[in-house]
């Protein structure tokens with residue numbers, strides 16, 4: 104339960120016990136609590152007062168499967184509000200195994216300096232001068248770091264976009280194969296890391312010092328039952344391994360909720376060319392990998408390795424959101440081009456969602472034609488090259504809209520929505536508008552209620568029940584992001600007795616009783632901290648809205664608009 | 679009458695030799711419903727999240743029409 108504090112101004116490192124106020128917290132509860140307590144809300148997100156905090160989930164490095172989730176927190180340069188972005192790979196399990204609850208990066212190195220932070224197998228941290236790694240793209244960077252420091256480390260790093268402090272810059276981390284293909288993409292946290300002068304965090308995977316359990320046997324028993332439910336579930340046990348999250352393409356497109364050509368339409372005529380079914384077939388035919396383990400301790404293997412016609416590696420884990428942002432959203436039905444764009448974003452250190460939407464807005468404004476994949480690739484390359492236009496793309500869709508004086512920009516609190524059009528699934532309008540994160544799908548994914556049981560237990564075009572569904576899911580997800588269970592392993596939660604297994608595991612680790620009320624309280628505590636920060640940063644209820652296009656432009660083929668009223672949006676969180 | 683059927687996700691496993699690129703042409707009785715078609719194909723209803731007929735989501739009791747394209751999806755989860 105160690106907290107490592109790194110001061111980038113003074114170049115000092117202190118190791119402390121996790122303060123009592125944060126005992127029993129991990130992941131998002133720890134990052135959002137810490138940022139709310141320590142960062143002046145009106146400070147410059149790219150200045151020395153901002154803090155970048157890395158925290159593994161509370162369950163990371165325990166026997167529970169699918170728990171290598173790292174939360175990264177800071178004030179966001181993209182939204183101007185608080186941010187938590189989480190990511191898989193191996194780093195969270197590695198930190199947990201070193202007994203590290205969080206790494207706090209404060210201050211700022213003078214401009215032009217580049218540093219590496221290395222965590223040794225004994226948990227000691229050192230800052231290493233990293234000028235030789237400056238401006239490197241992430242794949243080459245990781246290769247060089249492995250040469251220098253060995254392969255038994257996980258690397259969490261930024262690319263040129265983060266170093267340029269662009270608002271759509273991601274933090275990339277290595278997967279099980281050592282590829283920097285897993286992204287804490289949202290909120291521009293790569294820019295915060297760049298502003299601190301920190302190029303990479305290198306964490307030893309050799310730690311054997313995970314926090315002790317109050318009742319290891321009880322934990323193991325509940326973890327075993329949980330894993331069994333994840334395996335038994337059709338979606339996590341069979342569909343995700345076969346197709347990955349790309350299995351959503353055809354389903355979401357079919358219901359007219361697949362935002363196409365900068366959300367002018369809800370269906371993409373080439374969806375079948377970029378679907379999970381097609382992707383899996385192409386990967387198989389070319390000798391790539393479906394059913395690929397992306398993260399430590401995963402038993403689902405939703406990842407994949409996409410290869411070219413010669414069978415050579417292109418990118419890893421081509422996922423639904425990227426297939427949408429670099430596919431339907433820009434009118435591109437060429438899966439090979441999408442895979443290339445996914446790789447480029449990982450390599451340059453860009454959020455694939457914000458970048459694809461930024462390109463979509465540029466195309467919508469007439470800069471290039473929809474469907475021009477080569478133009479999209481050129482735009483992403485411009486980001487790496489640091490051209491003026493590249494910087495605009497790299498700052499995300501709102502910056503692009505401003506540049507072209509174009510008002511069809513699908514962002515909420517400055518961050519782009521994800522691959523579900525809120526006009527065709529009204530509950531997503533509530534989540535996008537009210538989440539303290541800005542436009543974000545994982546914060547409160549209510550798609551299932553709107554589509555299950557032959558067309559939804561909620562009417563997806565009506566406001567009824569949507570606020571409640573979004574509220575409950577947002578509270579629940581804030582707790583899930585804190586314990587650090589992968590979204591796709593939530594089948595284990597939904598199974599009979601599943602959530603009780605989670606309560607038992609929290610109790611078994613902490614030694615304190617834990618039940619349903621505590622779970623709710625955990626989620627609420629997170630959201631309250633985030634909303635308090637955002638209020639101090641200047642957000643008002645008027646920011647819990649969608650752009651006008653969603654209220655005014657009917658979305659084909661169903662020709663619906665968002666019908667959630669402002670009062671309903673404001674009722675979502677009455678705190 | 680005949681209908682066209684596409685099975686998404688891993689639902690194709692219920693029909694021997696299913697090829698997703700071509701889908702299936704299935705002969706059904708006049709008045710057959712979505713549920714009847716699924717029973718005929720051997721796809722359990724509890725494995726299905728939604729079904730569309732020519733792009734419209736329908737319930738399991740909806741009657742089929744000649745020549746219609748039936749798309750069958752698994753339940754979805756996650757995000």
Ligand code: SF4
Nearest residue numbers: 397398401403405589
């Ligand atoms: S299901 Fe996918 S994202 Fe989740 S832990 Fe496994 S590989 Fe990582």
